[in-house]
Amino acid sequence: xxxxxxxxxxxxxxxxxxxxxxxxxxxxxxxxxxxxxxxxxxxxxxxxxxxxxxxxxxxxxxxxxxxxxxxxxxxxxxxxxxxxxxxxxxxxxxxxxxxxxxxxxxxxxxxxxxxxxxxxxxxxxxxxxxxxxxxxxxxxxxxxxxxxxxxxxxxxxxxxxx
Amino acid sequence: xxxxxxxxxxxxxxxxxxxxxxxxxxxxxxxxxxxxxxxxxxxxxxxxxxxxxxxxxxxxxxxxxxxxxxxxxxxxxxxxxxxxxxxxxxxxxxxxxxxxxxxxxxxxxxxxxxxxxxxxxxxxxxxxxxxxxxxxxxxxxxxxxxxxxxxxxxxxxxxxxx
Amino acid sequence: xxxxxxxxxxxxxxxxxxxxxxxxxxxxxxxxxxxxxxxxxxxxxxxxxxxxxxxxxxxxxxxxxxxxxxxxxxxxxxxxxxxxxxxxxxxxxxxxxxxxxxxxxxxxxxxxxxxxxxxxxxxxxxxxxxxxxxxxxxxxxxxxxxxxxxxxxxxxxxxxxx
Numbered sequence: 001x002x003x004x005x006x007x008x009x010x011x012x013x014x015x016x017x018x019x020x021x022x023x024x025x026x027x028x029x030x031x032x033x034x035x036x037x038x039x040x041x042x043x044x045x046x047x048x049x050x051x052x053x054x055x056x057x058x059x060x061x062x063x064x065x066x067x068x069x070x071x072x073x074x075x076x077x078x079x080x081x082x083x084x085x086x087x088x089x090x091x092x093x094x095x096x097x098x099x100x101x102x103x104x105x106x107x108x109x110x111x112x113x114x115x116x117x118x119x120x121x122x123x124x125x126x127x128x129x130x131x132x133x134x135x136x137x138x139x140x141x142x143x144x145x146x147x148x149x150x151x152x153x154x155x156x157x158x159x160x161x162x
Numbered sequence: 163x164x165x166x167x168x169x170x171x172x173x174x175x176x177x178x179x180x181x182x183x184x185x186x187x188x189x190x191x192x193x194x195x196x197x198x199x200x201x202x203x204x205x206x207x208x209x210x211x212x213x214x215x216x217x218x219x220x221x222x223x224x225x226x227x228x229x230x231x232x233x234x235x236x237x238x239x240x241x242x243x244x245x246x247x248x249x250x251x252x253x254x255x256x257x258x259x260x261x262x263x264x265x266x267x268x269x270x271x272x273x274x275x276x277x278x279x280x281x282x283x284x285x286x287x288x289x290x291x292x293x294x295x296x297x298x299x300x301x302x303x304x305x306x307x308x309x310x311x312x313x314x315x316x317x318x319x320x321x322x323x324x
Numbered sequence: 325x326x327x328x329x330x331x332x333x334x335x336x337x338x339x340x341x342x343x344x345x346x347x348x349x350x351x352x353x354x355x356x357x358x359x360x361x362x363x364x365x366x367x368x369x370x371x372x373x374x375x376x377x378x379x380x381x382x383x384x385x386x387x388x389x390x391x392x393x394x395x396x397x398x399x400x401x402x403x404x405x406x407x408x409x410x411x412x413x414x415x416x417x418x419x420x421x422x423x424x425x426x427x428x429x430x431x432x433x434x435x436x437x438x439x440x441x442x443x444x445x446x447x448x449x450x451x452x453x454x455x456x457x458x459x460x461x462x463x464x465x466x467x468x469x470x471x472x473x474x475x476x477x478x479x480x481x482x483x484x485x486x
Contacts, residue, residue, distance in 0.1 A: 081423070081450065081483035089421060097251060099243070100262075100424075101269045101280040107425045108270065108432065115476050118425040119483075126243065152277050159243035159281075259413060261405070262424075263431045263442040270432065288405065314439050321405035321443075 005154045007161045009042035012070040014050055014060060016077035016087050017137060021051040029076040032139045036146045037074075040154050045070055052078050057090035065094070065130035071157045073130055074146070077137030079122045087134050088123040095125030095132060099156075102133060102149050109148035110141065120145070129160045167316045169323045171204035174232040176212055176222060178239035178249050179299060183213040191238040194301045198308045199236075202316050207232055214240050219252035227256075227292035233319045235292055236308070239299030241284045249296050250285040257287030257294060261318075264295060264311050271310035272303070282307070291322045329478045331485045333366035336394040338374055338384060340401035340411050341461060345375040353400040356463045360470045361398075364478050369394055376402050381414035389418070389454035395481045397454055398470070401461030403446045411458050412447040419449030419456060423480075426457060426473050433472035434465070444469070453484045 015030040030047040037044060050056055057075070064070045078087030092098075102124035110117030122134035122145070131153065135142040177192040192209040199206060207226075212218055219237070226232045240249030254260075264286035272279035284296035284307070293315070297304040339354040354371040361368060369388075374380055381399070388394045402411030416422075426448035434441035446458035446469070455477070459466040 081455075081480050082486045083453075083484070084486075085483075086421075097248075097283065099281070099283050100265070101273075101282050101284075103424070104266060104269060104428060105273060105277070105280040107428060108273075111425075111429060111432075115429070115473075116479060118429040118473060118476055119423070119480055120425050121421065121423050122425075129245075131243075149277075149280060152280055155278060156243050156281055159247075160245070162244045162246075259410075259445065261443070261445050262427070263435075263444050263446075266428060266431060267435060267439070267442040270435075291407075293405075311439075311442060314442055317440060318405050318443055321409075322407070324406045324408075 005158050007071065007158045009040060009072050009154055009157055010070050011037055011042055011044050011072040011074060012064045013044060013047040014073065014075045015047065016050050016052055016057060016075055018051045018084060020049045028139050029137055029142045032143050033074055033076055033135065033146060036143050036150060039150045052084040052086060054086040054090045057087055058093040061091065061094045061127065061132055065127040071130050071160060072153060073132045074135060076135045076142045079120050079134050079136050081119055088121045091123045091125065091132055091134055095127050097126040099124045099126060106145040106148045110144050113144060126160065131156055131160060167320050169233065169320045171202060171234050171316055171319055172232050173199055173204050173206050173234040173236060174226045175206060175209040176219070176235065176237045177209065178212050178214055178219060178237055180213045180246060182211050190301050191299055191304045194305050195236055195238055195297065195308060198305050198312060201312045214246040214248060216248040216252045219249060220255040223253065223256045223289065223294055227289040233292050233322060234315060235294045236297060238297045238304045241282050241296050241298050243281055250283045253285045253287065253294055253296055257289050259288040261286045261288060268307040268310045272306050275306060288322065293318055293322060329482050331395065331482045333364060333396050333478055333481055334394050335361055335366050335368050335396040335398060336388045337368060337371040338397065338399045339371065340374050340376055340381060340399055342375045342408060344373050352463050353461055353466045356467050357398055357400055357459065357470060360467050360474060363474045376408040376410060378410040378414045381411060382417045385415065385418045385451065385456055389451040395454050395484060396477060397456045398459060400459045400466045403444050403458050403460050405443055412445045415447045415449065415456055415458055419451050421450040423448045423450060430469040430472045434468050437468060450484065455480055455484060
């Protein structure tokens, strides 16, 4: 893109994990997502750890989007096939416009590394002026998926602010 | 396909653009889509320019599909991240059956040219005997995306007429 | 995956075809899907032939999933553009969580063979502890699509049983 980027990316990272939210496991995925976001000019407002609870996930996305606290909300975890994996459903509950191309690109790139990437049920979409992106829960999966789209995010967020 | 194509493709092109609908900008995308449709045996019934208004877009798609005026309705514009980009939502409002493979193929081909193609939120689907296809608003994006699927359209439209 | 697979794959194959259900055509796709499932440790519980009837398809998926008779329900047929092709819609009626990556991977692999693969409207998703996968109706299309994902299925089904 020739256009200069105007908007600063203000990111919130939501780690979705029952065990990490109970303190039984240290959250490594959240910090690794923050590390990957250094690829673009961005500020990580906060990393929050939540249990795999559909309404709680939806509430926190709404909170950060609707109060203008973030224009990028990245979740990590809860995108798989376990009965408790409900992050995509929570995301669909709150997005107003879907952005399927970002999820498709993440999976396509990730499938070059492992066919199990096809099991990611990640959803991406827009609520107000915030972009929401689901990533898998593993440190490696989260970074690989985010790396596939990270450079398109400043332009996307700039358009949301129009 | 070995099967001979029976149905003539009758296409309507809807250019979705606030500025073009106000006459502040000449519509170049609509005519370039018409040009690309020459790759298949087809007749362009009309090119219409509409503002980025969700219910107006939905109404015009319904009008052309339900009155048998077209079996292919191609929109250009309104598939991005700006707050006024609502063409995919208008399309979802009226389609009865989604055809995700066409949107996936357009984005996959387009991403080979630019990663920003992942930001296209285009939707494809069926209403009655009409196929609806969203394309991006830029002349180049519209042509590249349509080129990725244009040769599959006669067969698709033939099946709709069964 | 390093993890050992615990759950046995118990598959039901639903052939969706008006003509085969009326006995006017022999079902070749169902048996060919069973053949392809030999690539993984699995048991085919039954092959059933159904007409292209949306509520009947939905009912049978519910029956096999909700009674624990199968953890994998593979449909073949009804994924195209004919007015009677309603398998994806029936599948959406009953799944609780979508698994778009499996459908994307099947189409991406199939498109390497023919661009007409973009016309598959197949949907994949989860109901309870069962995974539902739509395949095209042609013997060749069904096998090619299933081959693209079959090796990820034991891991997916293992996660569902957690």
